[in-house]
Amino acid sequence: MIRLGILTLLLSIQFAAISKNQSPPLIMKVAVVTGAARGIGLAISKKFLEEGYRIAILDIDQKTLSQTMKQDFDTNNVLGLECDVSEPDQVDQSVNRVVEEFGRIDVLVNNAGIAEFKPMLETSYEEWSRILAVNLNGPFICTQACAPIMLKNKGGSIVNIASISGLRASTLRIAYGTSKAALMHLTKQQAAELGNKGIRVNAIALIPQWPKKFILQTYDPTIIM
Numbered sequence: 059m060i061r062l063g064i065l066t067l068l069l070s071i072q073f074a075a076i077s078k079n080q081s082p083p084l085i086m087k088v089a090v091v092t093g094a095a096r097g098i099g100l101a102i103s104k105k106f107l108e109e110g111y112r113i114a115i116l117d118i119d120q121k122t123l124s125q126t127m128k129q130d131f132d133t134n135n136v137l138g139l140e141c142d143v144s145e146p147d148q149v150d151q152s153v154n155r156v157v158e159e160f161g162r163i164d165v166l167v168n169n170a171g172i173a174e175f176k177p178m179l180e181t182s183y184e185e186w187s188r189i190l191a192v193n194l195n196g197p198f199i200c201t202q203a204c205a206p207i208m209l210k211n212k213g214g215s216i217v218n219i220a221s222i223s224g225l226r227a228s229t230l231r232i233a234y235g236t237s238k239a240a241l242m243h244l245t246k247q248q249a250a251e252l253g254n255k256g257i258r259v260n261a262i263a264l265i266p267q268w269p270k271k272f273i274l275q276t277y278d279p280t281i282i283m
Protein backbone atom coordinates (compact mmCIF):
# COMPACT_ATOMS: atom_id res chain seq x y z
CA MET A 59 0.00 0.00 0.00
CA ILE A 60 2.81 2.38 0.96
CA ARG A 61 4.70 1.37 -2.27
CA LEU A 62 1.60 2.17 -4.35
CA GLY A 63 1.33 5.58 -2.68
CA ILE A 64 4.99 6.38 -3.40
CA LEU A 65 4.58 5.22 -7.03
CA THR A 66 1.51 7.46 -7.48
CA LEU A 67 3.40 10.40 -5.98
CA LEU A 68 6.41 9.83 -8.30
CA LEU A 69 4.14 9.56 -11.37
CA SER A 70 2.35 12.78 -10.41
CA ILE A 71 5.70 14.58 -10.10
CA GLN A 72 6.76 13.19 -13.53
CA PHE A 73 3.50 14.30 -15.21
CA ALA A 74 3.77 17.72 -13.62
CA ALA A 75 7.32 18.05 -14.98
CA ILE A 76 6.28 16.86 -18.48
CA SER A 77 3.28 19.13 -18.72
CA LYS A 78 5.43 22.02 -17.50
CA ASN A 79 7.92 21.28 -20.32
CA GLN A 80 5.17 20.91 -22.91
CA SER A 81 3.41 24.16 -22.04
CA PRO A 82 5.94 26.96 -21.75
CA PRO A 83 4.52 30.28 -20.55
CA LEU A 84 2.58 31.91 -23.39
CA ILE A 85 4.52 34.79 -24.99
CA MET A 86 2.50 36.95 -27.34
CA LYS A 87 4.65 38.49 -30.04
CA VAL A 88 4.26 42.18 -30.79
CA ALA A 89 3.98 43.88 -34.19
CA VAL A 90 4.28 47.63 -34.74
CA VAL A 91 2.47 48.72 -37.90
CA THR A 92 2.76 52.33 -39.07
CA GLY A 93 -0.02 54.11 -40.96
CA ALA A 94 -2.53 51.47 -39.93
CA ALA A 95 -5.56 53.58 -39.04
CA ARG A 96 -6.96 52.55 -42.43
CA GLY A 97 -6.14 50.86 -45.74
CA ILE A 98 -3.39 48.32 -46.21
CA GLY A 99 -1.88 48.92 -42.76
CA LEU A 100 -5.23 48.19 -41.13
CA ALA A 101 -5.56 44.93 -43.10
CA ILE A 102 -2.00 43.95 -42.10
CA SER A 103 -2.80 44.68 -38.43
CA LYS A 104 -5.96 42.56 -38.50
CA LYS A 105 -3.98 39.66 -39.96
CA PHE A 106 -1.34 39.91 -37.23
CA LEU A 107 -4.09 39.97 -34.58
CA GLU A 108 -5.65 36.84 -36.11
CA GLU A 109 -2.23 35.18 -35.91
CA GLY A 110 -2.04 35.84 -32.16
CA TYR A 111 0.11 38.97 -32.08
CA ARG A 112 -0.35 42.11 -30.04
CA ILE A 113 -0.38 45.17 -32.29
CA ALA A 114 0.73 48.77 -31.93
CA ILE A 115 -0.66 51.08 -34.58
CA LEU A 116 1.24 54.34 -35.16
CA ASP A 117 -0.73 56.83 -37.25
CA ILE A 118 -0.73 60.60 -37.71
CA ASP A 119 -4.52 60.77 -38.18
CA GLN A 120 -5.89 60.74 -34.62
CA LYS A 121 -9.54 60.97 -35.71
CA THR A 122 -9.46 57.96 -38.04
CA LEU A 123 -7.26 56.08 -35.57
CA SER A 124 -9.76 56.43 -32.70
CA GLN A 125 -12.67 55.42 -34.99
CA THR A 126 -10.72 52.36 -36.12
CA MET A 127 -9.81 51.47 -32.54
CA LYS A 128 -13.50 51.55 -31.59
CA GLN A 129 -14.91 49.83 -34.69
CA ASP A 130 -12.26 47.23 -35.49
CA PHE A 131 -10.35 46.45 -32.30
CA ASP A 132 -12.36 45.70 -29.19
CA THR A 133 -9.35 44.21 -27.40
CA ASN A 134 -6.51 45.13 -25.05
CA ASN A 135 -4.11 43.53 -27.50
CA VAL A 136 -4.15 46.56 -29.80
CA LEU A 137 -2.59 49.89 -28.88
CA GLY A 138 -3.35 52.92 -31.05
CA LEU A 139 -0.84 55.77 -30.86
CA GLU A 140 -0.96 59.11 -32.62
CA CYS A 141 2.46 59.54 -34.19
CA ASP A 142 4.07 61.22 -37.18
CA VAL A 143 6.68 58.72 -38.36
CA SER A 144 8.82 61.52 -39.80
CA GLU A 145 9.35 63.00 -36.30
CA PRO A 146 12.06 61.15 -34.31
CA ASP A 147 10.82 62.39 -30.90
CA GLN A 148 7.25 61.22 -31.56
CA VAL A 149 8.51 57.84 -32.78
CA ASP A 150 10.73 57.40 -29.70
CA GLN A 151 7.82 58.27 -27.38
CA SER A 152 5.52 55.83 -29.18
CA VAL A 153 8.05 53.00 -29.14
CA ASN A 154 8.62 53.59 -25.41
CA ARG A 155 4.85 53.32 -24.86
CA VAL A 156 4.75 50.04 -26.80
CA VAL A 157 7.53 48.61 -24.64
CA GLU A 158 5.79 49.83 -21.44
CA GLU A 159 2.50 48.22 -22.51
CA PHE A 160 3.63 45.04 -24.26
CA GLY A 161 7.25 44.56 -23.13
CA ARG A 162 8.74 43.65 -26.50
CA ILE A 163 8.73 44.27 -30.27
CA ASP A 164 9.11 41.41 -32.75
CA VAL A 165 7.90 42.91 -36.01
CA LEU A 166 7.91 46.38 -37.56
CA VAL A 167 5.91 47.08 -40.70
CA ASN A 168 6.89 50.45 -42.18
CA ASN A 169 3.64 50.98 -44.04
CA ALA A 170 2.83 54.70 -43.57
CA GLY A 171 3.16 56.41 -46.92
CA ILE A 172 1.87 59.46 -48.79
CA ALA A 173 1.78 60.58 -52.41
CA GLU A 174 1.11 63.63 -54.59
CA PHE A 175 0.45 62.78 -58.19
CA LYS A 176 1.60 65.81 -60.11
CA PRO A 177 3.91 66.52 -63.02
CA MET A 178 7.50 67.11 -61.96
CA LEU A 179 7.47 70.81 -62.87
CA GLU A 180 4.37 71.40 -60.72
CA THR A 181 5.71 69.58 -57.68
CA SER A 182 6.83 72.05 -55.03
CA TYR A 183 9.94 71.63 -52.92
CA GLU A 184 7.65 71.33 -49.85
CA GLU A 185 5.66 68.49 -51.44
CA TRP A 186 8.86 66.72 -52.52
CA SER A 187 10.36 67.09 -49.02
CA ARG A 188 7.24 65.93 -47.17
CA ILE A 189 6.89 62.78 -49.29
CA LEU A 190 10.54 61.88 -48.74
CA ALA A 191 10.20 62.67 -45.02
CA VAL A 192 7.28 60.27 -44.54
CA ASN A 193 8.12 57.53 -47.07
CA LEU A 194 11.89 57.37 -46.59
CA ASN A 195 12.85 59.11 -43.34
CA GLY A 196 9.89 57.43 -41.56
CA PRO A 197 11.15 53.84 -42.12
CA PHE A 198 14.70 54.95 -41.20
CA ILE A 199 13.51 56.57 -37.95
CA CYS A 200 11.12 53.76 -36.96
CA THR A 201 13.77 51.10 -37.65
CA GLN A 202 16.34 53.00 -35.55
CA ALA A 203 13.81 53.07 -32.69
CA CYS A 204 12.54 49.45 -32.92
CA ALA A 205 15.66 47.44 -33.89
CA PRO A 206 17.41 47.82 -30.48
CA ILE A 207 14.26 46.47 -28.76
CA MET A 208 14.16 43.52 -31.18
CA LEU A 209 17.82 42.79 -30.51
CA LYS A 210 17.05 42.36 -26.80
CA ASN A 211 14.98 39.32 -27.83
CA LYS A 212 17.72 38.23 -30.25
CA GLY A 213 15.87 39.13 -33.42
CA GLY A 214 12.81 40.13 -35.33
CA SER A 215 11.50 41.08 -38.71
CA ILE A 216 11.08 44.40 -40.51
CA VAL A 217 8.95 44.86 -43.62
CA ASN A 218 9.12 48.05 -45.66
CA ILE A 219 6.08 48.67 -47.85
CA ALA A 220 7.43 49.88 -51.17
CA SER A 221 5.69 50.15 -54.54
CA ILE A 222 5.99 49.22 -58.17
CA SER A 223 6.62 52.96 -58.60
CA GLY A 224 10.00 52.37 -56.97
CA LEU A 225 10.91 49.71 -59.52
CA ARG A 226 10.21 51.61 -62.72
CA ALA A 227 9.77 55.27 -63.60
CA SER A 228 6.39 56.68 -64.54
CA THR A 229 4.73 60.07 -64.91
CA LEU A 230 3.29 62.06 -61.95
CA ARG A 231 5.38 60.26 -59.34
CA ILE A 232 8.59 62.24 -59.16
CA ALA A 233 8.68 62.31 -55.34
CA TYR A 234 6.66 59.16 -54.62
CA GLY A 235 8.57 56.95 -57.09
CA THR A 236 11.92 58.31 -55.94
CA SER A 237 11.02 57.77 -52.27
CA LYS A 238 9.98 54.15 -52.90
CA ALA A 239 13.10 53.39 -54.99
CA ALA A 240 15.20 54.82 -52.16
CA LEU A 241 13.19 52.78 -49.63
CA MET A 242 14.14 49.61 -51.51
CA HIS A 243 17.81 50.52 -51.26
CA LEU A 244 17.35 51.47 -47.59
CA THR A 245 15.91 47.97 -47.12
CA LYS A 246 19.07 46.40 -48.55
CA GLN A 247 21.29 48.60 -46.38
CA GLN A 248 19.26 47.71 -43.28
CA ALA A 249 19.34 43.99 -44.18
CA ALA A 250 23.10 44.12 -44.70
CA GLU A 251 23.60 45.50 -41.18
CA LEU A 252 20.84 43.77 -39.24
CA GLY A 253 20.60 40.40 -41.03
CA ASN A 254 23.51 38.77 -39.26
CA LYS A 255 22.20 40.03 -35.91
CA GLY A 256 18.92 38.13 -36.34
CA ILE A 257 16.67 40.80 -37.82
CA ARG A 258 15.30 40.05 -41.29
CA VAL A 259 14.57 43.14 -43.39
CA ASN A 260 12.46 42.86 -46.53
CA ALA A 261 10.47 45.11 -48.81
CA ILE A 262 7.22 44.44 -50.62
CA ALA A 263 6.54 46.34 -53.87
CA LEU A 264 2.78 46.72 -54.08
CA ILE A 265 0.87 47.46 -57.28
CA PRO A 266 -1.68 50.32 -57.18
CA GLN A 267 -5.36 49.51 -56.92
CA TRP A 268 -6.80 52.72 -58.39
CA PRO A 269 -9.04 52.37 -61.42
CA LYS A 270 -7.08 53.47 -64.49
CA LYS A 271 -10.19 55.39 -65.60
CA PHE A 272 -9.85 57.80 -62.66
CA ILE A 273 -6.23 58.60 -63.44
CA LEU A 274 -6.89 59.00 -67.17
CA GLN A 275 -9.78 61.36 -66.58
CA THR A 276 -7.85 63.43 -64.09
CA TYR A 277 -4.58 63.75 -65.94
CA ASP A 278 -3.12 63.62 -69.41
CA PRO A 279 -4.09 60.35 -71.20
CA THR A 280 -0.43 59.79 -72.10
CA ILE A 281 0.23 59.05 -68.43
CA ILE A 282 2.42 56.03 -67.81
CA MET A 283 0.89 53.88 -65.06
Ligand SMILES: NC(=O)c1ccc[n+]([C@@H]2O[C@H](COP(=O)([O-])OP(=O)(O)OC[C@H]3O[C@@H](n4cnc5c(N)ncnc54)[C@H](O)[C@@H]3O)[C@@H](O)[C@H]2O)c1
Pocket residue numbers: 092093094095096097098099116117118119122141142143144168169170171172192219220221222263264265266267268
Ligand atom coordinates in the same frame (compact mmCIF):
# COMPACT_ATOMS: atom_id res chain seq x y z
N1 LIG B 1 -2.91 51.47 -52.24
C1 LIG B 1 -2.10 51.09 -53.21
O1 LIG B 1 -2.54 50.74 -54.31
C2 LIG B 1 -0.61 51.05 -52.98
C3 LIG B 1 0.23 50.66 -54.04
C4 LIG B 1 1.60 50.62 -53.84
C5 LIG B 1 2.14 50.93 -52.60
N2 LIG B 1 1.30 51.33 -51.59
C6 LIG B 1 1.89 51.70 -50.30
O2 LIG B 1 1.22 51.00 -49.26
C7 LIG B 1 1.21 51.80 -48.09
C8 LIG B 1 -0.22 51.95 -47.58
O3 LIG B 1 -1.02 52.47 -48.60
P1 LIG B 1 -2.59 52.73 -48.43
O4 LIG B 1 -3.18 52.69 -49.80
O5 LIG B 1 -3.14 51.83 -47.38
O6 LIG B 1 -2.57 54.26 -47.94
P2 LIG B 1 -3.69 55.10 -47.13
O7 LIG B 1 -3.51 56.52 -47.56
O8 LIG B 1 -5.02 54.48 -47.25
O9 LIG B 1 -3.21 54.93 -45.61
C9 LIG B 1 -1.99 55.48 -45.19
C10 LIG B 1 -2.05 55.67 -43.70
O10 LIG B 1 -0.80 56.26 -43.32
C11 LIG B 1 -1.06 57.31 -42.40
N3 LIG B 1 0.02 58.29 -42.46
C12 LIG B 1 0.27 59.21 -43.41
N4 LIG B 1 1.32 59.95 -43.08
C13 LIG B 1 1.74 59.50 -41.87
C14 LIG B 1 2.78 59.88 -41.00
N5 LIG B 1 3.62 60.90 -41.29
N6 LIG B 1 2.94 59.20 -39.86
C15 LIG B 1 2.11 58.18 -39.53
N7 LIG B 1 1.09 57.79 -40.31
C16 LIG B 1 0.92 58.44 -41.48
C17 LIG B 1 -2.40 57.90 -42.85
O11 LIG B 1 -3.03 58.65 -41.82
C18 LIG B 1 -3.16 56.64 -43.24
O12 LIG B 1 -3.86 56.09 -42.15
C19 LIG B 1 1.86 53.13 -48.46
O13 LIG B 1 3.23 53.09 -48.09
C20 LIG B 1 1.73 53.17 -49.96
O14 LIG B 1 2.72 53.96 -50.58
C21 LIG B 1 -0.06 51.40 -51.76
